[in-house]
Amino acid sequence: MAAQAAERRVWRNARLATLAEGAPGLAIVERGALAAESGRIAYVGPESEAPAAMLDGAEIVNCEGRWITPGLIDCHTHLVHAGDRAREFELRLAGASYEEIARAGGGILSSVKALRAASEENLVKESLPRLDALIKEGATTIEIKSGYGLDLANETKSLRAARKLADERPVAICATFLGAHALPPEMDGDKGRYIESVADEMIPAIARAGLADSVDGFCESIAFSPDEIARVFAAAKAHGLPVKLHADQLSNLGGAALAARFGALSADHLEYADEAGAAAMAAAGTVAVMLPGAYYFIRETQRPPIELFRRRGVKMAVATDCNPGTSPLTSLLLAMNLAATLFRMNVEECIAGVTREAARALGLQAETGTLEPGKRADLAIWDIERPAELVYRLGFNPLHARVWRGQ
Numbered sequence: 001m002a003a004q005a006a007e008r009r010v011w012r013n014a015r016l017a018t019l020a021e022g023a024p025g026l027a028i029v030e031r032g033a034l035a036a037e038s039g040r041i042a043y044v045g046p047e048s049e050a051p052a053a054m055l056d057g058a059e060i061v062n063c064e065g066r067w068i069t070p071g072l073i074d075c076h077t078h079l080v081h082a083g084d085r086a087r088e089f090e091l092r093l094a095g096a097s098y099e100e101i102a103r104a105g106g107g108i109l110s111s112v113k114a115l116r117a118a119s120e121e122n123l124v125k126e127s128l129p130r131l132d133a134l135i136k137e138g139a140t141t142i143e144i145k146s147g148y149g150l151d152l153a154n155e156t157k158s159l160r161a162a163r164k165l166a167d168e169r170p171v172a173i174c175a176t177f178l179g180a181h182a183l184p185p186e187m188d189g190d191k192g193r194y195i196e197s198v199a200d201e202m203i204p205a206i207a208r209a210g211l212a213d214s215v216d217g218f219c220e221s222i223a224f225s226p227d228e229i230a231r232v233f234a235a236a237k238a239h240g241l242p243v244k245l246h247a248d249q250l251s252n253l254g255g256a257a258l259a260a261r262f263g264a265l266s267a268d269h270l271e272y273a274d275e276a277g278a279a280a281m282a283a284a285g286t287v288a289v290m291l292p293g294a295y296y297f298i299r300e301t302q303r304p305p306i307e308l309f310r311r312r313g314v315k316m317a318v319a320t321d322c323n324p325g326t327s328p329l330t331s332l333l334l335a336m337n338l339a340a341t342l343f344r345m346n347v348e349e350c351i352a353g354v355t356r357e358a359a360r361a362l363g364l365q366a367e368t369g370t371l372e373p374g375k376r377a378d379l380a381i382w383d384i385e386r387p388a389e390l391v392y393r394l395g396f397n398p399l400h401a402r403v404w405r406g407q
């Protein structure tokens with residue numbers, strides 16, 4: 001029966017970068033085959049060793065020697081937002097200061113204003129082109145944060161829009177509540193009162209509605225202090241939600257160690273992280289998420305301590321940080337190139353960073369991020385001769401096909 005045949009698919013004559021957990025490098029299989037059944041990987045390995053029964057009645061795809069990697073994962077985005085900040089970009093190029101930009105209606109609060117004015121339906125519509133750009137490069141799982149609503153109604157609107165994107169496209173979406181992103185204007189500078197509403201009102205309501213998979217915060221002098229973030233994290237934990245943190249991006253407030261203390265899935269940015277922070281992250285298994293798009297766009301000069309993370313055995317992911325203010329980036333391929341050229345991450349680290357380690361940063365390592373039996377059959381098939389090409393080129397997309405849950 002045709003329907004049954006479609007249930008099982010085999011990709012043969014492929015070169016596989018499996019990224020298998022615990023294996024060295026990209027865990028490559030030359031002359032490989034991969035079988036999917038009911039959306040999960042049933043076999044992955046040398047074609048010559050594939051069980052004959054696997055081919056029986058399956059739909060066979062000849063990959064003609066192309067490379068297959070796990071579907072890409074963007075583990076840090078703010079891609080649900082309204083409007084853009086191109087005008088602010090122009091002003092900055094003309095030499096405007098932060099204050100002048102804020103006075104001209106720019107900055108993060110202009111994105112808050114735009115999001116509050118947008119309907120949920122329009123938010124979805126505006127966000128789809130950004131989502132499609134990621135999908136076109138083989139992304140199969142994408143994390144999306146709120147954080148431009150900054151009150152319960154608008155934060156839930158953002159999270160619902162993020163969830164709805166998964167109905168519009170064949171992609172898995174992880175939604176993250178980032179209420180502690182910025183202080184909304186109506187709070188008149190009262191951070192304590194706002195943090196109280198994030199912890200005592202928003203987190204319980206959002207957890208009850210099942211609208212978020214995790215809780216994030218922005219720990220920085222221009223945002224929230226470690227004590228304020230700790231309050232938010234305690235509430236998240238009390239409601240069974242894992243946490244992650246924008247940490248040590250512009251200065252060192254001990255964000256990496258704070259995240260680790262709460263067993264965070266990830267600490268992100270980390271340009272100013274230090275030895276103590278890296279040690280705490282290693283002990284807690286907190287992933288370091290590298291965001292070279294923001295580093296590049298704001299012309300940061302302090303590089304995150306990659307060598308320190310390597311030495312301490314901290315796992316590193318790479319993501320776009322897609323947001324209108326500091327990283328208007330919708331390409332994981334370019335994010336990898338930036339991580340390599342600006343941060344000196346190697347090819348294997350970059351590719352693992354947008355697959356296996358990105359899955360770990362989302363707590364999804366049992367489900368996706370590698371080509372291993374039992375995991376979701378989320379694949380990217382590439383027209384390349386060697387994996388380094390995925391990192392090496394700028395602005396070229398060699399994706400041949402994307403497979404989501406075996407389809």
Ligand code: DI6
Pocket residue numbers: 107108111181218246249294323324325326
């Ligand atoms: N870190 C950043 O760089 C952005 N948010 C964050 O937590 C800035 C977001 C924006 O300017 O819209």
Ligand code: FE
Pocket residue numbers: 076077078246321323
């Ligand atoms: Fe961010």
